[in-house]
Amino acid sequence: MATKASRSAARLMMAPAVVLLLGWMLVPLSMTVWFSFRKFLPLRGGDLGWAGWENYSRFVSSSSFWPAVSTTLIIVGSVLVVTVVLGVLLALLLDQPFWGRGIVRILVIAPFFVMPTVSALVWKNMFMDPTNGLLAYLWRLFGAEPLAWLSEASKESIVMIIAWRWLPFATLILLTAIQSLDNEQLEAAEMDGAGPLQRFGHIILPHLGRAITIVILIQTIFLLSIFAEIFVTTGGAFGTRTLTYLIFQRVLESQNVGLGSAGGVYAIILANIVALFLMRIVGRNLDA
Amino acid sequence: MGQIRLEQVTKSFGEVQVIQPLDLTLEDGEFTVFVGPSGCGKSTLLRLIAGLEDVSSGRILIDGKDATALVPAKRGLAMVFQSYALYPHMSVRRNIAFPLRMARMSRAEIDRRVEEAAEVLNLREYLDRRPGQLSGGQRQRVAIGRAIVREPAAFLFDEPLSNLDAALRVGMRMEISELHKKLGTTMIYVTHDQVEAMTMADRIVVLQGGIIEQVGSPLELYQRPCNQFVAGFIGSPRMNLIEGPEAAREGATTLGIRPEHLRLSRSEGPWEGTVGVSEHLGSDTFLHIHGIPGCDPFTVRASGEVDLRHGDAVFLTPDRARLHRFDAEGRRIE
Ligand SMILES: Nc1ncnc2c1ncn2[C@@H]1O[C@H](COP(=O)(O)OP(=O)(O)OP(=O)(O)O)[C@@H](O)[C@H]1O
Ligand SMILES: [Mg+2]
Numbered sequence: 291m292a293t294k295a296s297r298s299a300a301r302l303m304m305a306p307a308v309v310l311l312l313g314w315m316l317v318p319l320s321m322t323v324w325f326s327f328r329k330f331l332p333l334r335g336g337d338l339g340w341a342g343w344e345n346y347s348r349f350v351s352s353s354s355f356w357p358a359v360s361t362t363l364i365i366v367g368s369v370l371v372v373t374v375v376l377g378v379l380l381a382l383l384l385d386q387p388f389w390g391r392g393i394v395r396i397l398v399i400a401p402f403f404v405m406p407t408v409s410a411l412v413w414k415n416m417f418m419d420p421t422n423g424l425l426a427y428l429w430r431l432f433g434a435e436p437l438a439w440l441s442e443a444s445k446e447s448i449v450m451i452i453a454w455r456w457l458p459f460a461t462l463i464l465l466t467a468i469q470s471l472d473n474e475q476l477e478a479a480e481m482d483g484a485g486p487l488q489r490f491g492h493i494i495l496p497h498l499g500r501a502i503t504i505v506i507l508i509q510t511i512f513l514l515s516i517f518a519e520i521f522v523t524t525g526g527a528f529g530t531r532t533l534t535y536l537i538f539q540r541v542l543e544s545q546n547v548g549l550g551s552a553g554g555v556y557a558i559i560l561a562n563i564v565a566l567f568l569m570r571i572v573g574r575n576l577d578a
Numbered sequence: 579m580g581q582i583r584l585e586q587v588t589k590s591f592g593e594v595q596v597i598q599p600l601d602l603t604l605e606d607g608e609f610t611v612f613v614g615p616s617g618c619g620k621s622t623l624l625r626l627i628a629g630l631e632d633v634s635s636g637r638i639l640i641d642g643k644d645a646t647a648l649v650p651a652k653r654g655l656a657m658v659f660q661s662y663a664l665y666p667h668m669s670v671r672r673n674i675a676f677p678l679r680m681a682r683m684s685r686a687e688i689d690r691r692v693e694e695a696a697e698v699l700n701l702r703e704y705l706d707r708r709p710g711q712l713s714g715g716q717r718q719r720v721a722i723g724r725a726i727v728r729e730p731a732a733f734l735f736d737e738p739l740s741n742l743d744a745a746l747r748v749g750m751r752m753e754i755s756e757l758h759k760k761l762g763t764t765m766i767y768v769t770h771d772q773v774e775a776m777t778m779a780d781r782i783v784v785l786q787g788g789i790i791e792q793v794g795s796p797l798e799l800y801q802r803p804c805n806q807f808v809a810g811f812i813g814s815p816r817m818n819l820i821e822g823p824e825a826a827r828e829g830a831t832t833l834g835i836r837p838e839h840l841r842l843s844r845s846e847g848p849w850e851g852t853v854g855v856s857e858h859l860g861s862d863t864f865l866h867i868h869g870i871p872g873c874d875p876f877t878v879r880a881s882g883e884v885d886l887r888h889g890d891a892v893f894l895t896p897d898r899a900r901l902h903r904f905d906a907e908g909r910r911i912e
Contacts, residue, residue, distance in 0.1 A: 479676070
């Protein structure tokens with residue numbers, strides 16, 4: 291695209307896509323902002339006019355707001371830690387030559403293809419059910435009192451379910467990164483006297499830095515808006531109400547669109563703060 | 579100290595034996611070059627010595643001690659890889675210091691050795707750069723720096739210059755030779771370039787198909803190749819190998835004569851041919867001669883000023899003292 295003519299032609303041809311994408315993004319966004327300033331109760335009179343900042347102040351001053359924010363951050367943070375740590379270990383394992391590696395690799399990726407609703411239902415009914423679940427059976431096998439997972443260890447259970455689904459994603463990206471590591475570097479380190487742990491710490495982990503950054507950034511974007519896993523399992527009870535879930539309750543259970551929209555705007559702000567924060571810590575890895 | 583002995587060493591990958599039973603002693607302080615065509619097992623042999631591969635049978639002794647079962651780090655050898663294998667996320671300083679840090683040396687000692695190596699290798703200005711910000715030759719020097727700070731018993735080089743351009747290669751060749759003179763440490767150097775082998779080595783080991791064909795000083799190999807393969811491999815341009823009645827007259831199956839051991843004449847000589855392509859290098863001219871029975875084309879090295887054209891008839895006279903005779907198995911006949 292060197293000449294003036296080709297540049298303007300390119301602009302013209304890209305215009306439809308750009309306009310479509312902008313519309314796609316801007317229309318819902320501006321509608322959310324618009325509703326957040328209205329008193330809008332669909333079942334109790336519909337649009338009742340201008341509300342000013344009232345929705346915003348009510349959403350924040352509600353006793354469920356800060357717990358929802360902290361729940362969101364705890365769940366997202368824990369899932370990130372679990373998937374990255376286990377992902378690195380699994381990737382290391384899958385990089386080793388062993389019999390049946392091809393099949394094992396496909397099996398490892400499988401959870402990612404299971405729909406969130408389905409995986410949550412399977413976990414809830416097949417594994418975590420306190421009377422019929424496999425885990426309860428296992429507990430009883432060792433003579434322990436079965437755990438009512440979703441009420442007694444609710445956050446941990448949710449983290450487990452979500453991490454199970456996202457672990458394959460992390461593993462896959464980290465595995466390709468490990469495979470791109472030059473074997474001679476590891477051999478050089480071996481000759482230089484680095485043991486297995488030192489090779490991991492000094493060579494493999496720095497090499498994975500960029501891939502880990504990407505895993506964290508992409509997962510954060512998706513994890514901030516997780517919904518199905520909570521809806522299906524605890525329904526937001528037992529301290530598992532995230533910001534997304536709170537907004538859902540405001541709009542659909544309380545039928546207050548204005549309040550929910552204000553929550554939506556807060557969620558956008560939270561997402562941006564988290565993204566900025568992440569970029570600061572890990573974004574450096576993306577330059578170099 | 580750095581004497582390395584291989585006793586009946588073999589190596590197989592699955593069914594394929596790539597190193598045949600092999601005995602070799604590399605004396606302390608010697609610069610040995612492994613040379614041979616691609617796939618002959620040079621790298622494998624070097625990696626066996628380094629400990630990066632396990633031998634299938636046989637023993638490796640370093641300074642008289644059995645090192646066959648030792649891990650690479652315990653053998654006291656340093657290796658320079660073809661791809662340099664620098665650690666990309668570390669500065670040059672940290673790259674060079676890495677083996678010392680792994681050996682838990684004191685800060686002061688590490689700094690002293692790194693400075694010293696940087697001095698020797700002209701890397702002073704680059705110590706704080708990343709490998710990605712260096713040229714190929716500089717990277718090579720960093721890789722060598724990382725090897726010399728450990729003060730190893732021997733250095734192992736696997737085609738360290740093959741990624742460099744021709745001019746730089748000649749320069750680095752000299753630098754490595756000089757380093758060897760200065761340190762006096764045993765060095766093993768793998769290459770498939772016979773010019774590198776001839777110019778750098780105290781002793782050359784010619785390999786083919788996992789077998790040692792000949793071991794000797796560069797001049798020995800040049801003057802008395804023990805078989806036809808070594809004769810053809812060492813020397814540039816290649817030795818002319820003549821078969822047929824011409825060779826039979828000398829009592830051999832194959833007769834060898836190097837391009838530089840022939841006298842060229844327009845009027846007289848035992849062998850007659852016509853000039854084909856001529857390669858003018860300035861100092862020398864390599865003439866390809868056609869029409870000599872038993873060897874086509876025949877290469878002759880003439881002076882740079884030789885005035886012969888494509889199609890001219892020429893006569894060749896070999897220097898009889900420098901004819902090489904080989905029998906039907908390719909072995910040298912004395
Ligand atoms: N890991 C391996 N598995 C199976 N075969 C191998 C392995 N490494 C090397 N080989 C085989 O062993 C033989 C010798 O290989 P090697 O790398 O030592 O050759 P080389 O002399 O260094 O060649 P080059 O000059 O091309 O580097 C080759 O035929 C190669 O295919
Ligand atoms: Mg090789």
